[in-house]
Amino acid sequence: MDIQNLIQQIEKKRSMLCIGLDVDLEKIPKHLLNLEDPIFEFNKKIIEATQEYCIGYKPNTAFYEAYGIKGWKALKKTIDYLNEFYPEQFTIADAKRGDIGNTSTMYAKAFFEDLNFDSVTVAPYMGRDSVEPFLKFDKKHTILLGLTSNQGSEDFQFLKSNDMLLFESVLRKSQAWANSKQLMYVIGATKASHLKTIRSIIPESFLLIPGVGAQGGSIKGVCEFGLNDNYGLIINSSRGIIYASNQEDFAEKAGLKAKAMQKEMEYYIK
Amino acid sequence: MDIQNLIQQIEKKRSMLCIGLDVDLEKIPKHLLNLEDPIFEFNKKIIEATQEYCIGYKPNTAFYEAYGIKGWKALKKTIDYLNEFYPEQFTIADAKRGDIGNTSTMYAKAFFEDLNFDSVTVAPYMGRDSVEPFLKFDKKHTILLGLTSNQGSEDFQFLKSNDMLLFESVLRKSQAWANSKQLMYVIGATKASHLKTIRSIIPESFLLIPGVGAQGGSIKGVCEFGLNDNYGLIINSSRGIIYASNQEDFAEKAGLKAKAMQKEMEYYIK
Numbered sequence: 297m298d299i300q301n302l303i304q305q306i307e308k309k310r311s312m313l314c315i316g317l318d319v320d321l322e323k324i325p326k327h328l329l330n331l332e333d334p335i336f337e338f339n340k341k342i343i344e345a346t347q348e349y350c351i352g353y354k355p356n357t358a359f360y361e362a363y364g365i366k367g368w369k370a371l372k373k374t375i376d377y378l379n380e381f382y383p384e385q386f387t388i389a390d391a392k393r394g395d396i397g398n399t400s401t402m403y404a405k406a407f408f409e410d411l412n413f414d415s416v417t418v419a420p421y422m423g424r425d426s427v428e429p430f431l432k433f434d435k436k437h438t439i440l441l442g443l444t445s446n447q448g449s450e451d452f453q454f455l456k457s458n459d460m461l462l463f464e465s466v467l468r469k470s471q472a473w474a475n476s477k478q479l480m481y482v483i484g485a486t487k488a489s490h491l492k493t494i495r496s497i498i499p500e501s502f503l504l505i506p507g508v509g510a511q512g513g514s515i516k517g518v519c520e521f522g523l524n525d526n527y528g529l530i531i532n533s534s535r536g537i538i539y540a541s542n543q544e545d546f547a548e549k550a551g552l553k554a555k556a557m558q559k560e561m562e563y564y565i566k
Numbered sequence: 567m568d569i570q571n572l573i574q575q576i577e578k579k580r581s582m583l584c585i586g587l588d589v590d591l592e593k594i595p596k597h598l599l600n601l602e603d604p605i606f607e608f609n610k611k612i613i614e615a616t617q618e619y620c621i622g623y624k625p626n627t628a629f630y631e632a633y634g635i636k637g638w639k640a641l642k643k644t645i646d647y648l649n650e651f652y653p654e655q656f657t658i659a660d661a662k663r664g665d666i667g668n669t670s671t672m673y674a675k676a677f678f679e680d681l682n683f684d685s686v687t688v689a690p691y692m693g694r695d696s697v698e699p700f701l702k703f704d705k706k707h708t709i710l711l712g713l714t715s716n717q718g719s720e721d722f723q724f725l726k727s728n729d730m731l732l733f734e735s736v737l738r739k740s741q742a743w744a745n746s747k748q749l750m751y752v753i754g755a756t757k758a759s760h761l762k763t764i765r766s767i768i769p770e771s772f773l774l775i776p777g778v779g780a781q782g783g784s785i786k787g788v789c790e791f792g793l794n795d796n797y798g799l800i801i802n803s804s805r806g807i808i809y810a811s812n813q814e815d816f817a818e819k820a821g822l823k824a825k826a827m828q829k830e831m832e833y834y835i836k
Contacts, residue, residue, distance in 0.1 A: 318669070358669045361676035368638045392665055394689065396716040399588070399628045406631035419664065419689045421711055423718025441691055446666040448693025451739055455732065457725035462732065469721055 297414045297435060299502070299526070302386050305351040306527050310565045311558040314352035314388065314504070316534025317342065317374065318359045323539050325546050335363065335370035338546075340377060342538050345551035349558040352386035353378055354504075354532055375411050386530070387414045388504065392441065394419040400429040408436045415439055417482060417504070420466045424473055431475035437502075438479055442467055442494070445484025445507030467497045480504055483522070485513020485531070491521035502528050508557075509536030515557070519564045527565070533557060567684045567705060569772070569796070572656050575621040576797050580835045581828040584622035584658065584774070586804025587612065587644065588629045593809050595816050605633065605640035608816075610647060612808055615821035619828040622656035623648055624774075624802055645681050656800065657684045658774065662711065664689040670699040678706045685709055687752060687774070690736045694743055701745035707772075708749055712737055712764070715754025715777030737767045750774055753792070755783020755801070761791035772798050778827075779806030785827070789834045797835070803827060 306312055319335045328334040343353065355374060360367035378385055389411065393403040400418075407416040408430075415437035418427055430438040443453055443463040453463040460468070470479055483494060485507035494503075503522060507513040508531055515531060522529050537557070541549035576582055589605045598604040613623065625644060630637035648657055659681065663673040670688075677686040678700075685707035688697055700708040713723055713733040723733040730738070740749055753764060755777035764773075773792060777783040778801055785801060792799050807827070811819035 320672075356665070356669055356672075358663070358665055358672035358676065362672040362680065364676070364680040365635065365638055365642060367676075368635055372635060390665075392663065392689070392692075393628070395626070395628055395660075395662055396714070396718075399626055402590075402626075402628035402632040406628065406634070406637075410632065410634040419662070419691050421689050421691045421722060422662075422714050422716060423721030423723070425716050425718040427718075444666070444692050446692060446695050448666075448695040448697075451693030452691060452732065452735060453693070455725070455727035455735060457727045457732075462722065462725065462727075465722060465725060 297386055301384070302351065302502070303526050305384055305386070307565060309349065309351055309558070310562045311349055311351055312527055312529045312531045312561050313350040313554060313557050314354050314386070314530045314532040315342070315346055315350050315537055315554065316390070316506070316532050317353055317355040317538065318534045320359060321363070323542060325542050325544065327544060333370055333373065335360070335367065336373045339370070339374045341547040342550050343378065343382065345547035346537065346554040347382050347385065349551070349554040350385070352388060352530055354388035354390050356390040372411060375413060379412055388439065389413040389416040392417050392419050394422050394426045396422065397425040397429055400426050404430045404433055408433045415480065417441065420470065427470065428474050431473065431478050436478065439504050440466065440470055440479055440481050442481040443483050443487045443490060445486045445511050445513065449484065449487070464493070464497060467494065471498065482506065485518050486511055488513060488517035488521065491518065495521060495524065499524055500526070500528070502530060504530045504532060506532045509533045515560050523564060531561065567656055571654070572621065572772070573796050575654055575656070577835060579619065579621055579828070580832045581619055581621055582797055582799045582801045582831050583620040583824060583827050584624050584656070584800045584802040585612070585616055585620050585807055585824065586660070586776070586802050587623055587625040587808065588804045590629060591633070593812060595812050595814065597814060603640055603643065605630070605637065606643045609640070609644045611817040612820050613648065613652065615817035616807065616824040617652050617655065619821070619824040620655070622658060622800055624658040624660050626660040642681060645683060649682055658709065659683040659686040662687050662689050664692050664696045666692065667695040667699055670696050674700045674703055678703045685750065687711065690740065697740065698744050701743065701748050706748065709774050710736065710740055710749055710751050712751040713753050713757045713760060715756045715781050715783065719754065719757070734763070734767060737764065741768065752776065755788050756781055758783060758787035758791065761788065765791060765794065769794055770796070770798070772800060774800045774802060776802045779803045785830050793834060801831065
């Protein structure tokens, strides 16, 4: 997908909302467990009920891999369903991959070709040659971990070297990599106080913002310093929306939660 | 697997060799492509021909994910085959995963429970709460990226903060995490000159050493400063062994390469 299509979607839907499809069989409504593929059926219903309020979906691969081949099949069915019925949605494989060049190419093929996601999240620790293979794919986007939403982000991401924090080095150095125009960055909503500095380093890049809701970040906090001329924000919520109810009305309740978040975001869309 | 079993294997086989099962359908012998599951058939033959010379196998998940469900099935069959016929082999899922706590637990389930690997490689960027969920599993091992073998390792891993390089901080801090006894570390063979310092920080930990052979590292260089009282080294070779030939004799040639590496390692075993 082109960035222009994403921006159009944001304006059309008046939303920057992305919904995390992190399906845990212990948390979904019990009546779905008797179906042949409860994970896919859950996703399908959630997507149908929320798609008018959001601009993207982000399955986290951990939740699918945990169920083995059955899980991988459900992931494949979910992305195929999105690509067939809602091709306007920006799809993110939240996989946090990264390996030596040769191997990163295989990961890129997995997510961009075999599964046909629009984007994939990638970890920066191994540096340039672990990320550039992802950037070679046309109309696909690589979302590099910058500053994450979890507590452990303080262990290494804030280490200061040459007057720069590690996550700032990641943002700055990666801007020099081949096809860096296709880079987006993960910035946790719980770290909104750093957004002003972050925007001074990467003014134009789209940011994927997890951590709103269950993890404690706020839409207001993120928009205040994170927005740019193209909006530049994809704000994710997972548990807060998809587990709004674990009863028969789960999809309806998820739709209402998504709508409420869209309403809160509308204020920031031109 | 207990560490004691691994040490016994090293002494029994007089080897520290681990073989990377990174199967690329474009590189394997053409005659296998007509079989129903060429990836698994290739692995099976490679394992049969090399198992007496090595103490572990390390499939890199990227190579399986690139082939979608077919690939994931081949990975499952490979690990099941190893666990059934060669349970003494130390198995490593080279997956380089890592995510917020809740999600890392799902990855741990995927590799330790569903697939039943002995160990998994994990990326440190997200810090403590992204790694500790892996450490909760009994008799399973987490292999944290320390200093990697690729060129991009220089981008961030060598940034100096408080007189410590980033990879040194990773080694040092992670030693304070819960169940850190179950931690091993990835240290690239191409970075053998740092092994003396590394051993001063983590004298007792096992190190997984990729980068011997195709990438330019040497067994001698690694052993000189990397060995400890329990050997403490798992030395990996992938391409150099599994693609020794792409003809009908591929397994035999892989066996010979593995044997040659084992012979070189024997010198360092008591």
